[in-house]
Structures are given as structure tokens and as C-alpha cells.
Amino acid sequence: MRDQDPSAAASPDLARMRVDYGDPLSAPAVEPDLDETWVAGGWEPLLRNWIEQATMLGVAEPNAMVLATVSLAGPVPRPVARTVLCKGLSPEGVTFYTNYDSAKGGQLAADPYAAATFVWPALARQVHVRGVTERVPAEVTAAYWQARPRESRLGAWASAQSKPVASRAELDRTLAETTARFADVDDIPVPPFWGGYLLRPDEVEFWQGRRGRLHNRIVVRIDGEHTRVERLQP
């Protein structure tokens, strides 16, 4: 198979790949001198602003974040990470939607702590959001569900996310059955196994790349009503 051609190992030359962050030519709209004052109004306005800037600069899926959970299934806890889309942002936290019976759903039921990382390499920026998750109220899920196209709703019903499936054909068959099942239903309801999680941060770190690898790292630590801002070494 093409992907298994051993000659492909030499290219690309990963060790030589290098970007000098903070280069005004690569991201002219981005101000690299992140400091403590940027989070004076809290972490949420700055995260919102960075997502907006990534959007304006044409970054694909600027609300994508890598969500890490903890699996307690084996003899020792192990991290598990995958990408999800941030579909809500407020001073309370970040919200994403998924299948509650998926692998991540099972992991969050056993250990609600999670970490989400946004990364926008074109802006030399990264944000980590860490804390405890909780399911959002059913009305919040219902409001978001209204915005989902019919095809996405059918997909949510048809997929037992994270479970094995014998073939693509079987998946297509399940989708065809689901489509037939809801053929006469205008407003396809929210599946009982599907909904949102709110990740309430106790820590949010903003990272802005600078030349020479002396990057800016500003972390907001949240403990109830108290917040503390610290700069971390790169």
C-alpha cells in the first residue's frame, strides 16, 4: 500500500522542520507580547478574542480543541485525547457536545476531570483549559440541537460512538434505517444518549510563541471566587 512505502520515511524531514514564532511576517495581525494585563478582564474574553482572531485569519475549525480525559479501565490510569469542537464559551467554562455513551463519556462518568487544548499554529498560540466537567442541562443541549442540520441529527442517532462496527456497509445500513425511521418526523429529537458537557476551568493557560523560543505563558488559576494570575517560564 502507498502509505506503507518505507521510502516515504525520509520525507518530510521532521527534525528540520522549524518555525520562528512571533515573526511579524507570518502572522502580521497577531500581537506577540502577551502579558498579565491581557487577562485583567478574566480568561473568557481573551479566549473568545483569540478564537475570533483565528477565525478572521481563516484558520480552519478555529473552535477545535483536543480534549484529554482519564481512562481508569486498565491497571493504571491512562490519558486519552481526541479533538472536539467548542460550541459554547462563557465565564463558567467551555461546552462541547458528544455521545454520552462514547469512550470519552464513560471516562468522564468515572473521572470528571478533563483538559482541553486549543492550538492555532498560524497564530503561534495555544490555550489550555483544565478542570472538572459536568453535563449541561437538557434545555441547553436542546437549544444547541436545534442548530444542527438534519443530517447531523441522523448521524448522532445512527452512531453508537466508539463501539466497533463490522464494516462501512453496516454503518451505512444503520444510517439508512435511521433515516427511514425519522422519515415522517420534521423535528428529530435529541437522542437520550447525546448532549453537552461544560468544562469548568480551575486553570486556563494562554501561550504565545516568541522568537528564540522564549515564549509568553500566562496562567489564570481559579479557586471559587478567587483568581490568581502567574507567568510561567517557557
Ligand SMILES: Cc1cc2nc3c(=O)[nH]c(=O)nc-3n(C[C@H](O)[C@H](O)[C@H](O)COP(=O)(O)O)c2cc1C
Ligand atoms: C476537527 C474535529 C472535530 C470533532 N468534533 C467532535 C465533537 O464536537 N464531538 C464529538 O463527539 N466528536 C468530535 N470529533 C471526533 C472525535 O475526535 C472522536 O473521534 C469521537 O468523539 C470519539 O471519541 P472517543 O471514542 O474518545 O469518545 C471531532 C474530530 C475532529 C477531527
